[in-house]
Amino acid sequence: MTVTIEPAKRVEVKLVMKKGQKAAFEWATNGAEVGFNLHGEVPADPSVKAHIYKRGSSRAEKGAIEAVFDGVHGWAFRNTAEKPVTVTVKASGQFSALKKM
Numbered sequence: 331m332t333v334t335i336e337p338a339k340r341v342e343v344k345l346v347m348k349k350g351q352k353a354a355f356e357w358a359t360n361g362a363e364v365g366f367n368l369h370g371e372v373p374a375d376p377s378v379k380a381h382i383y384k385r386g387s388s389r390a391e392k393g394a395i396e397a398v399f400d401g402v403h404g405w406a407f408r409n410t411a412e413k414p415v416t417v418t419v420k421a422s423g424q425f426s427a428l429k430k431m
Contacts, residue, residue, distance in 0.1 A: 332417070333430055334415070334416050335366075335414065335415050335417065336418075339408075342395075342406045343419050343421035344405075345402065345428055346427040346428075347403050349405050351397050352397075353395055353422065353423030354394050354421065355422075357417055359416065360417075361407070363388060363410075364409055364410070365407070366384075366386060367382065368385065368403075369382045370401055394403065404419075405412070415429075
C-alpha cells in the first residue's frame with residue numbers, strides 16, 4: 331500500500347489482526363523522514379488502551395509484529411516536512427486486511 335501525506339498531516343495504515351497473529355512488515359518513504367507510532371487499538375472498544383510497540387522518526391523500518399489483542403495494529407505516520415511525502419508499506423503473514431484508516 332502506498333499513501334501520500336501532505337505537510338503537517340497524519341495518516342494511519344493498519345493490519346486487522348487477532349490476538350497472537352504475527353506479521354512481517356517493511357515500510358519506506360520516498361526519501362523524507364516521517365514521525366511514526368507503531369501501535370495497536372481496539373476500535374470497537376474505546377475502554378481498551380492503545381498498545382505502543384514502537385515510535386520514532388525514520389525514512390524506513392522493517393520488522394515483525396505480534397498482535398497483543400484482537401484489533402487493528404499498525405502505523406500512524408506524521409509528515410513534518412514542507413513537501414508531501416509518500417510512504418510504501420508492505421506486510422506478509424497473519425492478518426485479514428491492510429487498510430488506510
